[in-house]
Amino acid sequence: MITVTYPYAGMVFQRDNSGAAYVNVRGLADCAEVSIQFTPVQPGWGNASVTPKKVRVDNGQFNAWVKVPGGDYNLKVTDTTNAGNSSQLAQIGVGEVLLLWGHSFVAGDPGYNQDAVDSRSRTVKTQRSAANPNEPSRLENFNSLPLEFGKISQDIGIGPFQVNVWMWGPFADEIVKRLNVPVLIYSAAFGGSSINQNEKIIKGQPFGYEWFNGIEKYRMPYRPVEAVVQKYAQLTGLRGVIAEHGGNDQGPVLAGEVNLANSYPFVINHTRKLLGWDKLIWTVSLEGNAFLNANASLVNDQLKQVLSSLPYAYMGIDLSLPDTVGSWRDNDGTGHFRGAAGAEKYKALWLNAIKPDFFTASVPYVINPPSEKSELTTLGSSLLANIVSDSNTPAPRWYQSEAVQWGALVVWVVGLVSLAGLFLLKTLKTEK
Numbered sequence: 001m002i003t004v005t006y007p008y009a010g011m012v013f014q015r016d017n018s019g020a021a022y023v024n025v026r027g028l029a030d031c032a033e034v035s036i037q038f039t040p041v042q043p044g045w046g047n048a049s050v051t052p053k054k055v056r057v058d059n060g061q062f063n064a065w066v067k068v069p070g071g072d073y074n075l076k077v078t079d080t081t082n083a084g085n086s087s088q089l090a091q092i093g094v095g096e097v098l099l100l101w102g103h104s105f106v107a108g109d110p111g112y113n114q115d116a117v118d119s120r121s122r123t124v125k126t127q128r129s130a131a132n133p134n135e136p137s138r139l140e141n142f143n144s145l146p147l148e149f150g151k152i153s154q155d156i157g158i159g160p161f162q163v164n165v166w167m168w169g170p171f172a173d174e175i176v177k178r179l180n181v182p183v184l185i186y187s188a189a190f191g192g193s194s195i196n197q198n199e200k201i202i203k204g205q206p207f208g209y210e211w212f213n214g215i216e217k218y219r220m221p222y223r224p225v226e227a228v229v230q231k232y233a234q235l236t237g238l239r240g241v242i243a244e245h246g247g248n249d250q251g252p253v254l255a256g257e258v259n260l261a262n263s264y265p266f267v268i269n270h271t272r273k274l275l276g277w278d279k280l281i282w283t284v285s286l287e288g289n290a291f292l293n294a295n296a297s298l299v300n301d302q303l304k305q306v307l308s309s310l311p312y313a314y315m316g317i318d319l320s321l322p323d324t325v326g327s328w329r330d331n332d333g334t335g336h337f338r339g340a341a342g343a344e345k346y347k348a349l350w351l352n353a354i355k356p357d358f359f360t361a362s363v364p365y366v367i368n369p370p371s372e373k374s375e376l377t378t379l380g381s382s383l384l385a386n387i388v389s390d391s392n393t394p395a396p397r398w399y400q401s402e403a404v405q406w407g408a409l410v411v412w413v414v415g416l417v418s419l420a421g422l423f424l425l426k427t428l429k430t431e432k
Helices: 168-179 195-203 223-236 247-254 260-275 297-309 339-353 356-360 375-388 402-431
Strands: 002-006 012-014 020-029 033-040 053-056 061-069 071-079 082-102 121-124 149-151 183-187 240-244 281-286 313-318
Touching (some): 002 071, 002 082, 012 020, 012 223, 020 033, 020 082, 033 061, 061 071, 082 168, 082 223, 121 168, 168 183, 168 339, 183 223, 195 260, 247 260, 260 297, 281 297, 297 313
Parallel strands (some): 012 082, 121 183
Antiparallel strands (some): 020 061, 033 071, 071 082
C-alpha cells in the first residue's frame, strides 16, 4: 500500500521566474521503489511530458523533490514493480501565490460574495468563525491552522482570516486565464485596521484604546500576516502582496502623530524579514482624495514617498482618480464599494493595476530542496554563505548552484593551504 502524506490536495507552489517549482513529495510505501508522476489535470493545463522520477523507499518511507513546470497536475505515486499498487492526489499546482492585505475595501462588502469558477483559483480554508468573525484567538497556534486547500468560495473563505470572498474569486479567475497557471490567494485583510496599528503590534506598543473589544491582545490586526509568512508561505512560497492600506490612518496622519513614509516601510520590511525574503514585491495603493468623506491628500503624499523610495514597491490602485467615484460606493460615492456593481468596479481596478511586470520583474520567494551535500561541502557552504548572505536572506541564486559551491569550496581550501604554506616558509626563514 502507498500513502502520499505530502503535499496536500489543492496546494499551489510558487513558481520561479523560469516558470517551474520544486515540489516535495513524501509518503509511506510497502515496496522497494516508487515512481512519481505529474500529469496535467486536463490538456493545456500543464506540461504533459514531465519525466517520472524513481525514488528508493527507505524504512517504508519515500521523500523526493521534483521540479515541475507551471500548471495544474494530478500526482500519482506507483510501485515500480506492481502498477496496481499506487496512490493519487488531485490538483497539485505550480503557479502564483499572492497575499491580500488591507482595510475594509480589501475585505469587501459582506453582503456580496462571488465564488471562483475556475478550479485553479484557490485558497486555504479560513480559520475564522462566520458566527463570530472578529474572534481571532485560533490564530494563536499556527500548528492548528487548516491545511485544506480548495477553490475560492464562500464555503471556505480566503484563509487564514477572510470570511467573505468578495470579488477575489473572479479576480483570481482572470489572473489564471492570463497566465494559464493556478493562483493561490491568502488574505490577511481586516476592516477597520490601519498601518499604524500593525506597526504598534510589531513594536509591542499599546494602542491607547480598546479595539473591537480588545482583540489587539491577540496581536490583531497583524497576526494573520504572521500566519501567512511564518506558516503557509514556508510551504508554498509567495510572489507578493496585493495591498490597499492607509485610509484609516488619516486621523493620526493629519494630527502629525504618524508619518506613513516611515511607518509603512517599517511594516513591509518587518514582514519581509519574517518571511526571509527582502525582495518581496508589495503593492502600495493611493486612497481617495475624500476617503470616507475625509481629506486623504496628505495620506497619499506620504504613500507616494513610499512608492518612490522603497525597493520592490509596486503601484497598486489609485482611488484618487475621478472615475473611481460613483454610485457603486456608499458615502456619496467616496466610501466602500458595494454590491455587484462595486465588486465589478473594484475587481477591474485591481486587474488594471496588476500588469505583466508585477510577475516578470519581481523575484518571488520560492521553496527549494535542502542541501544533500557531504558534511565537508556543507561546512564550506555555510562559511561562504555567512559571507554572502545574512541569516534572514536566502543565498543568492548564483550561489545555489552545486557546481558554484564546489568551486568556491576548492578556492577556499586552496587559499587556506596557501596561507599555511606562506606562514611555514616565513617561520623557516626566521629560524635560519
